[in-house]
Amino acid sequence: MLWGCSSDSGDLFHGFREVEFKIIELLAAPNISDFIPMLSWFDLQGRNKEMQKQKEHFYRILDRIIEERIETNSTKMEGAVEEEGRKDFLQTMLELKDQKDASTSFDIVHIKALLFDILTADTTSTMAEWVMAEILRNPGVKTKIQEELTEVVGINIVEEAHLPKLKYLDAVVKETFRVHPPLPLLIQRSPDESCTVGGYVIPKGSIVFINVWAIERDPKN
Structure with missing residues (x-):
């Protein structure tokens, strides 16, 4: 979804999952410097040093992914007609970067920051698991959600235009956030x-x- 291939493919992603999980672990780890700011310069627990090491590894992977996509785009543009179809997140961001009439500046640094945030923000997947768990624990709620989906969406795939109409599902998600905050x-x-x-x-x-x-x-x- 982000850049059009699996994170398990090829040497490019060697250690990708490990570094991603390590960053998430460091983000949640207790750090004495958060409570006593004057000690942050000393990095007593080595959190900052380890985080910087993992971030550099992570950004090297992102740099290679972006560079390869830019090269691929350049090759396709040489006399080729662009094929219509779904675009992944990276392609959309690169096209926004190249827009001349963009109201705000947008560059590779911003793209890498967005990818980093998406890949290391574990709260989305955690909350999805909590929502599914609460729905399974409450059969009445599950039935109401199914009825709403049938009425609003039918047999089609859920699209963004359906979301404002799925009011009961929206309420279930918000209540799950209230009962099970990520942190x-x-x-x-x-x-x-x-x-x-x-x-x-x-x-x-x-x-x-x-x-x-x-x-x-x-x-x-």
Whole structure:
């Protein structure tokens, strides 16, 4: 879906899954520097060093994938008529990059960043598993979802245009997010300037942890 081939094919992806899983593991690993910022310079647990090593390996793979696609596109453009068909994510991003009338700048760095985020963001697959688990545990909910899909989609494949009409399924997904947040604490925030949130003054440079688990269980929200 991302670039048109399996991550298990060829020497290009040697160690791809390992480095991807290692990055996800490092993102979730406890880091004392997150709680005591003054220690971040020392990298006592070696998290930053290891993450940088894995990121460099990951980006080398992405660089090769993008370079090969650009070369392939150049070859096809030499007197060939572009074939109509579905495009993968990388092809769409490269075409956006080459648009002369684009309102915002878009380059290879942005493409690699998007691919990196998609491949290392494990929350989507985790939430899909939780949704399916809760549906299986609640036969009545499953029946209602099936009836809605039959009414809205029928025997066709679900398209983006169907999504606004699948209101019950949307509610099920949102409720699953509430009951099973991917992480109890969101990624920490740090304001660039002092501000007031909910009556509390947040000084500039403070590290703020948001307890989404507690928020989603607060009856006042």
